[in-house]
Amino acid sequence: FTKEQQALMKVIIDAYNKHQIPQDVAKKLLQDKYSTEENFLLLTEMATSQVQVLVEFTKNIPGFLSLDREDQIALLKGSAVEAMFLRSAQALNKKMPIGHTEVLEERIRKSGISEEFIKPMFNFYKSIGELHMVLEEQALLTTITILTPDRPYVKDQPAVERLQETALDLLRKMCVLHHPQEPQYFARLLGRLTELRTLSHYHAEMLASWRVNDHKFTPLLCEIWDVQ
Numbered sequence: 001f002t003k004e005q006q007a008l009m010k011v012i013i014d015a016y017n018k019h020q021i022p023q024d025v026a027k028k029l030l031q032d033k034y035s036t037e038e039n040f041l042l043l044t045e046m047a048t049s050q051v052q053v054l055v056e057f058t059k060n061i062p063g064f065l066s067l068d069r070e071d072q073i074a075l076l077k078g079s080a081v082e083a084m085f086l087r088s089a090q091a092l093n094k095k096m097p098i099g100h101t102e103v104l105e106e107r108i109r110k111s112g113i114s115e116e117f118i119k120p121m122f123n124f125y126k127s128i129g130e131l132h133m134v135l136e137e138q139a140l141l142t143t144i145t146i147l148t149p150d151r152p153y154v155k156d157q158p159a160v161e162r163l164q165e166t167a168l169d170l171l172r173k174m175c176v177l178h179h180p181q182e183p184q185y186f187a188r189l190l191g192r193l194t195e196l197r198t199l200s201h202y203h204a205e206m207l208a209s210w211r212v213n214d215h216k217f218t219p220l221l222c223e224i225w226d227v228q
């Protein structure tokens with residue numbers, strides 16, 4: 001790794017570690033009582049804290065704050081769902097002892113999310129778990145998702161491309177270092193980003209079905225996803 005790459009990795013890892021979902025939110029998911037309403041409120045709290053974590057993490061990505069201000073907003077809004085699924089997949093596969101994943105899965109199932117969405121969501125979580133990513137790879141994959149140049153309304157795409165390429169170069173080297181037996185590992189990671197995009201399509205339907213049943217979102221979630 002070059003000096004710059006080592007410095008970049010340190011900044012990204014520190015930011016990724018600093019901005020984690022508060023344990024109390026994850027713990028509540030395992031303690032509070034069950035009811036569709038209660039589950040929805042817990043997931044709302046989880047999603048809201050995930051978006052807050054995403055914003056704080058993104059501000060620490062070297063070069064992000066030098067981008068055009070409106071492009072910064074466009075990248076955050078465009079990547080929030082994907083970054084949230086990536087982050088929760090990584091958290092679910094790591095933090096929760098096996099027994100707990102079923103409890104969270106139960107809550108997600110009993111929160112008004114339609115079955116057709118649950119399946120792809122948990123398939124994604126499983127496919128992320130099977131990769132056994134190291135922390136650096138998780139942080140870089142999240143960074144690459146956020147720095148996707150072709151999000152809607154991004155004006156200066158080349159500026160975003162330059163930042164994303166730096167993160168991609170770093171991730172490529174990281175994969176060779178941590179998975180020397182798997183020359184295709186880097187390509188597999190990027191393949192997960194394609195799968196993520198299909199999830200964000202389901203996510204929009206999930207929000208719509210909750211709204212139809214008159215569920216309230218928090219102001220932050222309304223702002224990041226342009227609902228209500």
Ligand SMILES: CC1(C)[C@H]2CC[C@]1(C)[C@H](OC(=O)c1ccc(O)cc1)C2
Pocket residue numbers: 040043044045046047050084085088108203216217218221
């Ligand atoms: C684990 C998940 C990524 C999966 C189930 C909970 C999540 C945090 C997310 O929930 C929301 O997006 C969401 C949006 C609005 C709302 O009021 C509640 C949850 C979908």
